Amino acid sequence: MTTAAPPLTRQRTETSAARAAQVWKVYGAGEAQVVALRGVDVELERGRFTAIMGPSGSGKSTLMHCLAGLDSVSRGQVFVGDTEVTGLNDAGLTRLRREKIGFIFQQFNLLPTLTAQENILLPLAIAGRKPDQDWFKTVIDTVGLGDRLGHRPNQLSGGQQQRVACARALVSRPEVVFADEPTGNLDSRSGAEVLGFLRRSVTEYGQTIVMVTHDAVAASYADRVIFLADGQIVAELTGPTPERVLDTLKSLDRPAPLETEL
Numbered sequence: 001m002t003t004a005a006p007p008l009t010r011q012r013t014e015t016s017a018a019r020a021a022q023v024w025k026v027y028g029a030g031e032a033q034v035v036a037l038r039g040v041d042v043e044l045e046r047g048r049f050t051a052i053m054g055p056s057g058s059g060k061s062t063l064m065h066c067l068a069g070l071d072s073v074s075r076g077q078v079f080v081g082d083t084e085v086t087g088l089n090d091a092g093l094t095r096l097r098r099e100k101i102g103f104i105f106q107q108f109n110l111l112p113t114l115t116a117q118e119n120i121l122l123p124l125a126i127a128g129r130k131p132d133q134d135w136f137k138t139v140i141d142t143v144g145l146g147d148r149l150g151h152r153p154n155q156l157s158g159g160q161q162q163r164v165a166c167a168r169a170l171v172s173r174p175e176v177v178f179a180d181e182p183t184g185n186l187d188s189r190s191g192a193e194v195l196g197f198l199r200r201s202v203t204e205y206g207q208t209i210v211m212v213t214h215d216a217v218a219a220s221y222a223d224r225v226i227f228l229a230d231g232q233i234v235a236e237l238t239g240p241t242p243e244r245v246l247d248t249l250k251s252l253d254r255p256a257p258l259e260t261e262l
């Protein structure tokens with residue numbers, strides 16, 4: 001028997017696609033306790049491309065996972081569109097991820113036995129939704145996969161596989177696409193193709209994208225870069241260039257860990 005998910009909590013957040021309000025995340029307890037996020041406030045505007053950067057262990061993945069409803073917060077609130085993510089039960093979270101969020105991972109995460117087209121359409125099939133044919137064609141044309149739709153992942157290059165993963169994330173027109181190091185496994189040419197495609201989906205189709213990256217060139221494709229250090233937002237750039245991103249990274253002195261109790 002399937003139980004219907006309860007209605008998602010509604011709250012108007014106007015222009016924000018996702019928002020964190022005073023979000024804390026603590027892993028473990030006692031001596032093993034790690035405070036990964038320390039009261040993060042961030043608003044991600046609709047139709048913009050935001051990159052999240054910072055040193056290893058600064059909390060980038062944790063913040064992204066909390067925003068996407070993949071991990072719970074210890075304190076604070078998270079919204080995706082007009083839905084409050086914090087407080088949703090498992091059924092509500094599954095529905096949120098299915099209906100409002102697209103994911104792109106470093107490892108592509110395609111199913112090896114399915115063709116490119118089947119991989120792209122899988123999330124819609126799982127959600128019981130039919131693809132909008134015009135939009136499907138637009139996405140396929142944009143990523144340049146028209147002649148590869150019948151190929152399986154092992155018949156595609158890494159760059160082509162990541163373009164399939166991008167198409168999969170975008171075909172349902174989610175409220176926000178979260179991309180975790182999407183070019184981390186690609187050579188610079190394939191990476192530039194994927195980043196160019198993500199950029200176009202924002203500029204031409206109004207998609208909202210949030211991307212975690214270590215790469216200053218990748219971050220320069222974004223409209224805005226948020227810098228984390230020790231679980232806090234410590235700097236921000238709009239209209240980034242690789243040089244400005246690198247300068248900001250260099251200027252981030254890593255402060256000693258704070259002895260903050262939750």
Ligand SMILES: Nc1ncnc2c1ncn2[C@@H]1O[C@H](COP(=O)(O)OP(=O)(O)OP(=O)(O)O)[C@@H](O)[C@H]1O
Nearest residue numbers: 027028034036054055056057058059060061062063
């Ligand atoms: N499941 C977990 N259990 C305990 N500690 C964790 C867990 N996940 C992350 N952490 C810790 O939380 C802090 C932030 O980790 P996070 O993965 O968010 O950093 P990051 O900036 O994404 O790092 P990287 O760039 O290396 O991927 C780190 O100190 C990490 O060790």
